[in-house]
Amino acid sequence: MSNILKHQPVYLATPYSKYKGGDLEAAFRDAAAIVGELLRLGVSVYSPIAHTHPIAIYGSIDPADHDIWLPFDMAMMRACEALLVAQMDGWGNSYGMAYEIDVFRAAGKPIYYLDPETMSVSQQPHCVDDDVIERVGVVKAEAVHE
Numbered sequence: 001m002s003n004i005l006k007h008q009p010v011y012l013a014t015p016y017s018k019y020k021g022g023d024l025e026a027a028f029r030d031a032a033a034i035v036g037e038l039l040r041l042g043v044s045v046y047s048p049i050a051h052t053h054p055i056a057i058y059g060s061i062d063p064a065d066h067d068i069w070l071p072f073d074m075a076m077m078r079a080c081e082a083l084l085v086a087q088m089d090g091w092g093n094s095y096g097m098a099y100e101i102d103v104f105r106a107a108g109k110p111i112y113y114l115d116p117e118t119m120s121v122s123q124q125p126h127c128v129d130d131d132v133i134e135r136v137g138v139v140k141a142e143a144v145h146e
Contacts, residue, residue, distance in 0.1 A: 009079065014091070017064060018090035048072075
């Protein structure tokens with residue numbers, strides 16, 4: 001965890017529509033729980049799922065409307081110094097997470113991987129099927145520095 005503490009704030013990527021068969025409420029709850037633990041550990045963290053899911057629900061905004069969410073998420077990705085990829089159920093099939101990874105790669109910002117069970121952080125994925133990194137790395141991101 002100490003290596004992530006040198007980068008503040010950190011952007012936390014978690015699956016949303018691909019989490020546990022599309023259970024958006026579970027995706028929100030579990031992302032919020034991870035954010036809470038990271039905050040307790042001293043990490044200044046932004047989570048697009050934990051921070052915006054309630055706005056989508058109570059503001060009557062489609063949670064999947066990329067025209068609304070992507071510009072805000074891009075601003076937050078520009079502001080964050082590093083990406084923390086939570087390897088939760090569905091992370092390897094998440095288009096949003098692939099996009100976030102590519103944005104941080106294109107910006108030359110550090111990417112770390114979080115095991116949500118142990119809260120251990122490394123610069124390599126903790127659990128990977130043979131081609132998950134290929135799948136999450138194929139999305140072409142827009143430049144972060146416009």
